[in-house]
Amino acid sequence: MKFAKDFIWGAATSSYQIEGAAYRDGGGSSVWDMLGRQAGKIANGETGEVACDHYHLYKNDVALMAEIGLQAYRFSISWPRILPDGAGKVNQQGLDFYSRLVDALLEKNIKPWITLFHWDFPYALYCRGGWLNRDSADWFADYTQLVVDKLSDRVSHWITLNEPQCFIGLGHQDGVHAPGMKMGVSEVLLAGHNALRAHGQSVQVIRAQTKTRSFVGASQASIISIPVSDHPNDIEAARQHMFSVQEKHVFNNAWFSDPMILGHYPEQCVELFAADMPTIYPGDLECINQDLDYFGVNIYSGVHVRATEANGFENVEKEELPVTAMGWPVTPEALYWGPKLFHERYHLPIVITESGMANDDRVDNGKVQDRERIEFLYKYLGEYARAIADGVPALGYFLWSLLDNFEWAEGYRKRFGIVYVDYETQQRVLKDSASWYKNLIAKHISESLQDAETATDKNQTIECI
Ligand code: FCB
Numbered sequence: 001m002k003f004a005k006d007f008i009w010g011a012a013t014s015s016y017q018i019e020g021a022a023y024r025d026g027g028g029s030s031v032w033d034m035l036g037r038q039a040g041k042i043a044n045g046e047t048g049e050v051a052c053d054h055y056h057l058y059k060n061d062v063a064l065m066a067e068i069g070l071q072a073y074r075f076s077i078s079w080p081r082i083l084p085d086g087a088g089k090v091n092q093q094g095l096d097f098y099s100r101l102v103d104a105l106l107e108k109n110i111k112p113w114i115t116l117f118h119w120d121f122p123y124a125l126y127c128r129g130g131w132l133n134r135d136s137a138d139w140f141a142d143y144t145q146l147v148v149d150k151l152s153d154r155v156s157h158w159i160t161l162n163e164p165q166c167f168i169g170l171g172h173q174d175g176v177h178a179p180g181m182k183m184g185v186s187e188v189l190l191a192g193h194n195a196l197r198a199h200g201q202s203v204q205v206i207r208a209q210t211k212t213r214s215f216v217g218a219s220q221a222s223i224i225s226i227p228v229s230d231h232p233n234d235i236e237a238a239r240q241h242m243f244s245v246q247e248k249h250v251f252n253n254a255w256f257s258d259p260m261i262l263g264h265y266p267e268q269c270v271e272l273f274a275a276d277m278p279t280i281y282p283g284d285l286e287c288i289n290q291d292l293d294y295f296g297v298n299i300y301s302g303v304h305v306r307a308t309e310a311n312g313f314e315n316v317e318k319e320e321l322p323v324t325a326m327g328w329p330v331t332p333e334a335l336y337w338g339p340k341l342f343h344e345r346y347h348l349p350i351v352i353t354e355s356g357m358a359n360d361d362r363v364d365n366g367k368v369q370d371r372e373r374i375e376f377l378y379k380y381l382g383e384y385a386r387a388i389a390d391g392v393p394a395l396g397y398f399l400w401s402l403l404d405n406f407e408w409a410e411g412y413r414k415r416f417g418i419v420y421v422d423y424e425t426q427q428r429v430l431k432d433s434a435s436w437y438k439n440l441i442a443k444h445i446s447e448s449l450q451d452a453e454t455a456t457d458k459n460q461t462i463e464c465i
Contacts, residue, residue, distance in 0.1 A: 001385040005448030008111070008396030009441045010072035011065070011418065012354050014118035014162065016048045017405040019078060021055040026091040028084030030120035031130075031171075031178035032408075041180060046411035052403050052421050058101050060428070064419055065402065066108040068434050069441040073110050074353060074398045075101070076118035076162065079143055086122030087139050095150050102154050113157040113398070115219065116144055116202060119167045119178065119408075126179055131168065131191035131198075137287075140198035144205045152210040159296055159353060160199045160206075163221040168192045169251040176409050185248050186276040192250050193278040196259055196288045203290035217296040219353040220257055224302030224334035225341070228316050237313035238305045242341050244313075245269045248276070253342075261346045263289035294395055295346050298354035300326075302334030324376070325358035325414055332379035339387040339394055349393040354400035355380060358407070358414040361431060368420045368431035377433065381440075399437065403428070 016032050023029060036047030054061055065073055080086060081094035105112050117140070121130060125139055144160075161167075170177035173188045183191070199218055206214050225242040227234035243254045245268055250256070254266040263285055270277060304316040321329040339350040357376045361368050381397070388394050404417035412423055418434040421427075 001382055002389065003385060003394075003444060004388075005451060007394070007444070008072045008351075009437075009444065010070055010074055010111075010113065010396060010398040011068070011402040011437075012074035012398040012400050013054075013402050013405065014076040014115065015078035015081070016051070016118070016120040017401075017407070018052040018054040018403055019081075020049060020051040020053045023049075024055075025081075025093040025097070026084060027078065027081035027094050028086070028091075029123045030078065030080045031123055031126050031180075032120050034123050034126070035178040035180050038180065042409055043411035043413060046406070048406045050423075051406045052423075053426050054403070055097065057426060058097075059104055061403065062101070062104040062108055062110070064428060064430070065105075065110055067430070068418070068438045069445075070110050070402075071441065072113050072157070072396065072398070073105055073402070074113040074115060074159070076115035076120075077147055078120050079117065080120060080122040080124070082146065083122065083143055084124070086125035086128075087142060090146065095146070098147075099150060102151055106154060111157060112151075112155050113159065114147070114151065114155055115159040115162050116140075116147060117160065117167075117198075118162040119171075121167070121179070130179065131172070131194045132187060134194060134197075136194045137197035137201050141201035141205050144202040145209060148206055148209045152206075152212060152214070154212075156210075156212045156215050158206050158214060158216045160202045160216070160218045161195060162219045162353075163298060164192060164195050164199075164218075164256045165221040165251045168195055169249060173249060184276075185273065186278070188250060189273060189276055190278040192256065193280070193284070196256060197284060199260060200287035200290050203292070204287070207290075215293045216290075217292045217294045217348075217351065218256075218260060219296040219298055220253070221251070222253055222297050222299050222338055222342075223251075224299060224331070224338040225305045226302040226331060226333045226337050228304050228306040231307070233307035234305070237307035238337060239341055239344075241305045241313040241315075242337075243345060245272060248272060257295075257342075257346065259285060259288045261289070261292065261295070261348065292348060294351045295342050295348040296351045296353040297338060297342060298400070299334050299338045299352060300355060300357070301328040302331040302337065304331075325360050326410075328357075330357070330376060330379075332376075332383045334383070335380045336383040336387045339384065339392045340390065343392045349395050351395050352384065352397045354398055356400035356416050356418075358416050361404075361415045361420055363420060363422070363429055366429065368429055370431045370433045373418070373431070373433040374436045377436070
């Protein structure tokens, strides 16, 4: 596997999934707190109220990151923790928490990558219409401004939204994620449009207000289309499939990324959604379409596709594929075709902002032997390296996740971490995959240093000659 010497190796988490202490220290509640109070919405009636108690244990967790050798850490800010009502009154303790976290990371030489929104939408703003309210873009811009004012002297890397496909699609259309709504298509599209406007305004605020050079993107959810063979027809079928939309749902690869990067909604969707399309006011698309520094994408799995004579492409069910504890098929080639096809369409360097697997991990004699995860990472990263070797510019990789955590509607039963969390005692145990990742990062750094030395030696030789 060959990665550029400045390639970034990191791990990711999100506020609601790890922090806990949702109601303490002056913070407000979010739509996920609201969903947690509704019977039957989350497995075993669990909530993020305590989670990994990272709010109190962050120093310990940063020490673990340093032990693994992470170069970057992607985490999110809880909007209601710093603005209890979502707008207006500021909770200074909340802001100070993130400031301390950033300092602790920098002290260990770990670059903070901040996600501004990873789904914990302020409950108070939900009561004012949430993403359906056109003002939501201004609320998000004001919140961005507060964070940027406080942290951009030390933070340069920003992710505006995490997976609008999920918080709009699963949250407002399917009702399985917070706020748990099953709305009609036109309301879903309106909420999505306002979230896109919020992204655009947020990027503008970051660019205008940052105190250091900013590096900005968003994280998209994905379903990667993998051609069943190397035949050009199957590859073309996968390309078509990857950006096509077959049903009236926003969980697809183009609906959010096209307006952000290409400046318009995908035509095929506009036709399909027809009368359900939201009103697009003059200036909306220009606002959404901001220059981004990278294409951030979360890749877990893919579907196989082949060419057909009739309509161009079709899905191929591969029954023999192994699945993770989430039931998601293990398809390493997703990390080849995803970066390749996204780069082809959007012409931005790729950052994998999440990838990883849930596994039935358990502690045995003080160890967690998650061989399945190591094999998964090895195969997926091999495919990512192959995409890079084929010319796809790629800047980094964030493993999901640093810690086992609250996996949304699945509660705590799905373990994604490379660090095991005992939720009774809050003890952390580094899994075998954490040691494997640590070796990979160390090897990458030492090889990069050697390459740099060889290059310097060569230059010196040339100079001497
Ligand atoms: C992604 C989410 C992340 C985590 C992983 C497993 O969709 O962004 O928070 O739940 O899935």
